Amino acid sequence: MVLDSGDTAFILICTALVMLMTPGVGLFYGGLVRRKNLISMFALSFVAFAVVSIQWVLFGYSLAFGPDIGGVIGGLDHAMLAGVGFDGDGIPDLLFMAFQMVFAAVTLAIITSAVAERIKLSSFIVFGFLWTTLVYDPLAHWIWGGGWASALGILDFAGGIVVHISAGWGALALALVIGKRAGFGQYGMEPHNIPMTLLGGALLWFGWFGFNAGSALAADGIAANALVVTNTAAAAGALAWMGASWINGKPSSIGMISGAIAGLGAITPAAGFVDPASAVIIGVVSGLICYYALLWRLSRNLDESLDAWAIHGVGGLWGTLALGIFAVAGIGGVAGVITGSPAQFGLQLIGAAAALGYAFAVTWICAKAVDLTLGLRVSEDEEYVGLDISQHGESINA
Amino acid sequence: MKKVEAIIRPEKLEQVKKALAEKGLFAMTVTEVRGRGAQKGICLQFRGKKIEVDLIPKVKIEMVVPDAAVDTIIEIVRAEARTGKNGDGKIFVWTIEMVAGVRTDEIMTE
Numbered sequence: 001m002v003l004d005s006g007d008t009a010f011i012l013i014c015t016a017l018v019m020l021m022t023p024g025v026g027l028f029y030g031g032l033v034r035r036k037n038l039i040s041m042f043a044l045s046f047v048a049f050a051v052v053s054i055q056w057v058l059f060g061y062s063l064a065f066g067p068d069i070g071g072v073i074g075g076l077d078h079a080m081l082a083g084v085g086f087d088g089d090g091i092p093d094l095l096f097m098a099f100q101m102v103f104a105a106v107t108l109a110i111i112t113s114a115v116a117e118r119i120k121l122s123s124f125i126v127f128g129f130l131w132t133t134l135v136y137d138p139l140a141h142w143i144w145g146g147g148w149a150s151a152l153g154i155l156d157f158a159g160g161i162v163v164h165i166s167a168g169w170g171a172l173a174l175a176l177v178i179g180k181r182a183g184f185g186q187y188g189m190e191p192h193n194i195p196m197t198l199l200g201g202a203l204l205w206f207g208w209f210g211f212n213a214g215s216a217l218a219a220d221g222i223a224a225n226a227l228v229v230t231n232t233a234a235a236a237g238a239l240a241w242m243g244a245s246w247i248n249g250k251p252s253s254i255g256m257i258s259g260a261i262a263g264l265g266a267i268t269p270a271a272g273f274v275d276p277a278s279a280v281i282i283g284v285v286s287g288l289i290c291y292y293a294l295l296w297r298l299s300r301n302l303d304e305s306l307d308a309w310a311i312h313g314v315g316g317l318w319g320t321l322a323l324g325i326f327a328v329a330g331i332g333g334v335a336g337v338i339t340g341s342p343a344q345f346g347l348q349l350i351g352a353a354a355a356l357g358y359a360f361a362v363t364w365i366c367a368k369a370v371d372l373t374l375g376l377r378v379s380e381d382e383e384y385v386g387l388d389i390s391q392h393g394e395s396i397n398a
Numbered sequence: 399m400k401k402v403e404a405i406i407r408p409e410k411l412e413q414v415k416k417a418l419a420e421k422g423l424f425a426m427t428v429t430e431v432r433g434r435g436a437q438k439g440i441c442l443q444f445r446g447k448k449i450e451v452d453l454i455p456k457v458k459i460e461m462v463v464p465d466a467a468v469d470t471i472i473e474i475v476r477a478e479a480r481t482g483k484n485g486d487g488k489i490f491v492w493t494i495e496m497v498a499g500v501r502t503d504e505i506m507t508e
Contacts, residue, residue: 036455187409381440385451390442393449397432 017210028200036386071148113308154351158215160269168313236283237263266319273332
C-alpha cells in the first residue's frame with residue numbers, strides 16, 4: 001500500500017508525544033518519593049527508556065511484530081531491524097517500529113513504581129532487559145503482532161492490556177519479590193514535591209493524546225474520536241477520585257491527578273471503540289475503583305510504592321472489560337453488551353485474564369531470578385542515605 | 399529553666415512529637431539539619447570504591463521548659479527515637495537565663 005504523507009506526519013509527531021510520557025512518569029514518581037531518592041526515581045525512567053530503545057532495535061521489535069510463531073511470539077526475521085524500511089502500510093515500517101518502541105519504553109518506566117527508593121540500579125537494568133523481552137514483547141505479539149489473542153478477536157486499541165495490565169500487575173509481583181521499604185508502615189513517607197508530580201501528570205495527559213489518537217495509525221476520524229474520549233475520561237477520572245477523597249477528608253491534588261491517570265489508563269484500550277458519553281462513565285468508574293484499590297493496598301500494608309498496580313493495573317483491567325460493555329459498532333466496527341452483543345465482553349475477559357496471569361507470573365520469575373543472582377535491593381545503609389547518593393553519587397542538597 | 403536540644407532521625411520526628419504531646423509538652427522549634435557524629439557519617443563500600451556520606455540529614459528539636467520537665471523529655475526521646483544503631487542522635491541541655499514574650503511583656507527568669 002502507498003504511504004500517506006498526512007498519516008506519516010501525524011505518527012511522527014505522536015511518537016515524539018509518547019516519548020515525552022516516559023520522563024513524565026519520572027517526574028510523576030519523582031515528586032512522590034522522599035527527597036533523598038528524587039534523582040534516582042527520575043533517572044530510572046530515562047534508564048528504562050534507553051534500555052528498551054536498544055532492546056527494541058536488537059530484537060524486541062522482531063519478537064513482538066515479526067512473523068508469528070505458534071501464536072505466542074514473533075520470529076527473529078526483523079532482528080537488528082532487518083527488512084524494516086521506508087515502505088509500509090500507510091506509514092513507513094520504520095516509523096511504525098519507532099511508534100511501538102516508545103510504548104514499550106513507557107511501560108517499563110511505569111513498573112519502577114514497585115521498586116522505588118530501594119532498587120539497585122545495575123539490577124534494574126538487567127531486570128528491565130529481561131522484563132521487556134519476556135513479558136512485554138510476547139504480550140504485544142499476542143494482541144497486536146498477529147498472535148493468538150488477535151486471532152480470537154480480543155481487542156486493545158492502545159495498550160490497556162499490553163501496557164497497563166502488564167505494567168500494573170507486573171509491578172504488584174515485583175513489589176512482592178523486592179519487599180517493603182525500610183520503615184514502611186512505621187513512619188510516614190510523604191511525597192516531597194507535589195508540584196513536580198502534577199507537572200509529570202501534565203506531561204502524561206498531554207502525551208496520552210499521541211498515545212491513544214496515534215494508535216489509530218492514521219490521521220482520521222478514529223484518531224479524533226480517540227483524542228476526545230481520552231480527554232473526557234481523564235477529566236471524569238480526575239473529578240471522581242477528587243470527589244471520593246473529598247468525602248474522606250481534603251480533596252488532594254495528588255488524588256485528582258491520580259484519578260486523571262486512572263481515567264487515561266482505562267480509556268486506552270477502548271479509545272477507538274466507544275463514544276464520549278461512555279468515556280464519562282469509564283472515567284468516573286475508573287477514578288473510583290482505582291481510589292478504592294489504593295486504599296485496599298494500604299490497608300493490606302503492601303508496599304507497591306507509587307501505585308502502578310492500583311492505577312494502571314486496575315484501571316487498565318477495567319478499561320479492557322469496559323470495551324466489551326460500551327463498544328459501538330458505528331465507531332470501531334465492534335458492538336458491546338449495551339448495544340446487544342455480549343460476545344466481545346467474553347473475549348475481553350479472556351484476554352485480560354490471560355495477560356494478567358502471564359504478566360504477574362513471569363514478572364515474579366524475572367524478579368526472583370535477578371534477586372537470587374545479583375540482588376534486587378541495595379544494602380540497608382545505602383537505602384538509608386538514599387539512592388541519589390548511593391546509586392548515582394549525586395544529591396539535590398549539594 | 400532549661401533548653402533541651404535533641405538531634406534525631408528525621409523519620410522519628412512524628413513519633414517523638416506525638417509522645418511529647420501526650421505529656422503536655424507542645425512548644426517546640428524544629429529545624430532540618432545535616433550533621434555527623436563520631437563515626438564521621440556513613441561510608442558506603444563498593445567494589446574497591448568508597449563513597450563517604452559525611453553529613454546525614456537529621457532534625458533538631460528545641461524546647462525551653464521548666465527544669466522538672468527535662469528528664470521526661472530525655473526519657474521520651476530515648477524511648478521513641480532509639481533504633482540502637484549509630485546515628486540515633488544526641489540531646490543537649492543547658493540553662494536559660496531569661497525568656498521574654500513578644501506578644502506580651504511577660505518576662506520569665508526561672
